Amino acid sequence: MKTRPVLAVSLAVATTIGGLSDVQAGQTTKDVSDAALVRTLPGFENKDVVVNGVRLHYVVGGKGDPVFLLPGWPETWWSYHKVMPELAMRHRVYAIDIRGMGSSDKPKNGFDKKTMAADLSQMIQKLGYTKVDVVGHDIGAMVAFSLAANHSEQVNKLVMLDVAHPSAGYLNLRLLPAANTFTDKIDEDNPYLWWFAFHQVKGLPEELLEGRAGIEQAWFFRYMLKNEAAIDARDRAVFAHAYASKDAIRASNGWYQAFNQDIADDNTYAKLTMPVLGLGGPGYTRLKATLEAKATTSHTFRVEGSGHFIAEEKPAELMNYLNGFIGP
Numbered sequence: 241m242k243t244r245p246v247l248a249v250s251l252a253v254a255t256t257i258g259g260l261s262d263v264q265a266g267q268t269t270k271d272v273s274d275a276a277l278v279r280t281l282p283g284f285e286n287k288d289v290v291v292n293g294v295r296l297h298y299v300v301g302g303k304g305d306p307v308f309l310l311p312g313w314p315e316t317w318w319s320y321h322k323v324m325p326e327l328a329m330r331h332r333v334y335a336i337d338i339r340g341m342g343s344s345d346k347p348k349n350g351f352d353k354k355t356m357a358a359d360l361s362q363m364i365q366k367l368g369y370t371k372v373d374v375v376g377h378d379i380g381a382m383v384a385f386s387l388a389a390n391h392s393e394q395v396n397k398l399v400m401l402d403v404a405h406p407s408a409g410y411l412n413l414r415l416l417p418a419a420n421t422f423t424d425k426i427d428e429d430n431p432y433l434w435w436f437a438f439h440q441v442k443g444l445p446e447e448l449l450e451g452r453a454g455i456e457q458a459w460f461f462r463y464m465l466k467n468e469a470a471i472d473a474r475d476r477a478v479f480a481h482a483y484a485s486k487d488a489i490r491a492s493n494g495w496y497q498a499f500n501q502d503i504a505d506d507n508t509y510a511k512l513t514m515p516v517l518g519l520g521g522p523g524y525t526r527l528k529a530t531l532e533a534k535a536t537t538s539h540t541f542r543v544e545g546s547g548h549f550i551a552e553e554k555p556a557e558l559m560n561y562l563n564g565f566i567g568p
Contacts, residue, residue, distance in 0.1 A: 272478045274299070274343055277318055281325060284333075286343075291362035297343035298336040300327025305396075306369050308360065309335040312378020312403065313425040313492055314457045315549075316342035318475065319377065322555035323562070330568055331373075336360070338383055340491030342482050351494030352501040353405065357386035364394050364556070373566045377401035377551060379495045382502065385534075388516075389509040397566050398516045401550050401558075402523040404530035410436070426463050426547075428522045435460065437546065439496035446486040446493075453489060454480030464522065464548035471552055511536050517565045519558065521546040544562045 270276075274286050274297065284301035299317050306326060311319045317335035327333050335383075337344040339356050350356070360383065364372055373396050376384025385405040388395040415434055421430035435456075439445065449456060459481055461471055483489055511534060518540030520527045528540035541561070546554040 260410045262460065270474060270477065272474070272481050277321070277478065282320060283328060284324065288343075289366055291366060292350075292355070292359045293337055294345040294347055294359060294360060296336060296339070296345070296363060298334050299324075300332065300334050302331050302333045304331040305567070306367070306372040307331045307333050308352070308364075308372050308374045308384075309333065310338055310360075310376040310380030310384050311335070311341065312376075312380045313495065314453070314460060314483055315378075315479050318478050319549070320375075320551050323551055324557055325560055327562065331566075334367075334372075336363075338380060340488075340494055346491035350453055350496070351491070352498040352505065353382045353386040354390055354502075354505050357390050360387050360513050361391040361394055364391075367477065370394070371396040373397045373399070375399040375401065375562070378403045378548070382406060382495075385512075386502075386505070388514060389510050392512065395514055398514055399562065400511065400518045400531065401528060402521050402527060402548050404518075404523075405506055405534075406499045406531065407506050408503055408505060410499055413437075416417040422443060424459075424462055426522050428525070430504045431522065436496055436499070442493070442497070446489045449483070449489050450486050451484050453483035457483070463551075465553065466545060466547040468554050471549060475552070495526070510536070513537075515565070519542075519550055519561055519563065521541050521548050521550055521553075523548065550551065 278284050278286050278299055281301065284299050286297065287300055288295050288297050301324065309320045311317055317337050320335045324333050324335055339359055340346050340351060371394055374384045374387060381400045381403040382405050384398060385400065388398045413436060417432035418430045421427040422432045454476060457476065462468060465471065483492060513536050516531055516535040516538040518527045518531045518538060520540060520542050524542040531538040531540050543550050543554050543557055550558055
């Protein structure tokens with residue numbers, strides 16, 4: 241396995257951009273490398289696999305039937321760290337940095353969700369599995385849906401967290417927010433997804449955000465979290481570092497710049513036939529409507545008191561749903 245450099249990020253910086261008052265300026269730096277993070281999760285280890293022309297980083301642990309955990313923007317595999325240990329008691333857990341994320345490769349193209357699903361399809365084969373259960377959040381949920389749509393024989397059960405696959409409805413998103421609806425907290429009936437447009441711009445976000453990605457992230461976490469402390473200073477330092485480079489910003493923007501292709505692909509997909517569970521925070525209404533239209537057997541629930549980041553805001557509730565759906 242390729243050796244990764246030790247990385248250190250000041251929690252004082254994370255405090256400044258994240259607005260967390262319990263971390264004081266001048267605190268010692270903390271290692272936010274994958275190696276350091278995995279050391280906090282006994283029984284897990286870092287691994288890599290080369291599939292579909294790219295190297296994917298993942299963290300694996302536990303024994304039992306396999307479960308793939310797919311994160312979204314602006315996070316990494318670490319977004320699932322609160323549920324991984326319990327899930328690993330009865331499952332082989334794979335928390336994966338999808339194409340363009342974290343320590344995985346950041347190629348120039350291939351960010352449409354169908355190609356990213358092909359990455360995972362090959363990963364399933366390389367690991368020697370016939371079928372896996374898949375949990376996806378945000379961009380990871382889009383990839384999870386595409387995996388289920390294009391490689392249904394490899395997906396046993398599918399869990400979608402707060403986001404559905406891109407569809408034609410994206411083409412009607414507002415350029416301007418509805419009057420008196422846009423504040424620093426999302427209006428669930430009138431969400432203003434301005435970053436969808438910002439991330440379409442090629443080159444400019446890299447220039448603006450290199451080394452400062454945490455500033456955009458801090459705004460996004462404030463907007464989409466109900467409990468802002470659920471993503472703490474260490475978490476914010478991890479994610480700020482993961483998107484600090486121009487390459488990381490470019491690659492993550494690629495997920496958004498592929499939406500037109502994703503929408504075209506979505507129009508070709510038949511209904512999913514495997515069991516599908518949807519868990520929603522702010523995206524509950526839209527997720528429920530989409531899954532009811534796109535899957536023959538789906539059940540969608542609102543996770544009460546949660547914002548967009550269900551695995552971090554409500555890990556115990558998420559585990560209850562997962563135990564009931566994919567089995568304890």
